[in-house]
Amino acid sequence: MAQQTKKQKMLTQRLDADKAYGVDEALQMLRDVKTTKFDETIEVALNLGVDPRHADQMVRGMVSLPSGTGKDVRVAVFARGDNAEKATAAGADKVGAEDLMEDMQNGNLDYDRVIATPDMMGVVGRLGKLLGPKGLMPNPKLGTVTPNVEQAIKAAKGGQVEFRVEKAGIIHSGIGKMSFSDEQLRANFDAFLDAIVKARPAGAKGKYVRKISMSSSMGPGLRIDNAEVDGV
Template sequence: MAQTKKQKALATKLGDNMKHYGVAEAIQLLRDLKTTKFDETVEVALNLGVDPRHADQMVRGMVTLPSGTGKDVKVAVFARGDKAEAALAAGADKVGAEDLMEDMQAGNLDYGRVIATPDMMGVVGRLGKVLGPKGLMPNPKLGTVTPNVAEAVKAAKGGQVEFRVEKAGIIHSGIGKLSFSDEALRANFDAFVDAIVKAKPAGAKGKYLRKVSVSSSMGPGLKIDVAEVHNG
């Protein structure tokens, strides 16, 4: 397919694939490079100096993006009685107990977050092989096993994202949409990177934050100047 004048100009602009950009410059460039009609997600990837095969080098947690994610997160909650009612009132998409477990065992797993009250973990535990591989298993350390399910549902719906380092030492996440303002995307970028820096594990050796890049759903990855982001 022949390139348009705009695409050729942008290809020239990206000619030096070793270049590192400032965050604001990279975000603007992603907008300039956009050729699709849909609202692409802006994603950030961090290469960390950790080996997650070692327990003391695992990086995992939650962070609330101040500008939200731009996505509607479907939330399932395991709870009974008053807690179940509170979860529904807070906006949960599906609430149940054994019935919800059976529904998930049948393959209905179209959720971005699964939350449970502590007393429901006996039921939820039977879904380990189903929820575990999808990263959906409720976890007290992540605040997804909690008596305050209403607060957890609101957090999930309000821009809270989970992060977890992969085998190669990489963490990546969506931080909003290209339609977000520059300020909104920068606020989300800063919040996400700050959360990763604060989650530095005790076993991390040498330089922790090694590489940072941003991209959009259909766009190229742009390297970010790590010195601008963090000095650690």
């Protein structure tokens, strides 16, 4: 990390691990203590009152961030015929069938999203052990198994992100880049949190969103005041 200025050192020393920051205040603090030259990602993590080992407490879904992610999303599509042509025209990075399957089996898995038409799941199913651990397995509940490949590609490249709670009850995601305006990041934060709240599973008991924190790629983690966030 680059050397901090006197101002940045002072601000870093002022950071209070026990303080609950407002969202706008946290964003400003992360900007003030930034020392890197690259465009860092702003990340949000939530500690949820769920135990994902139980099926009725799993939290998983998709959310479209209104300001986008600032990331170039690579999309692979399993499709044939007209759907393959539509996928190519819609901007998919790779389109294929058995040839795409073989390419992935050979280790070419540099994708952020894998989409498939329903008729291709027989082929995609052979890749379960490769795509599953990477969170890339197409799933109809997430909209990644669909006959409308154009819409799915547009959503993936336009700011749609997947979320899934981890074993410890933590769920996290990037919500944009440091170069975004405060208004853009706040809109993405609100959309992400709203999606998590709406995805509350039937088995969740007691307080659902227990803790919210925000950080940048190379910056400190700041606790966000739950009282400022509606619905938690």
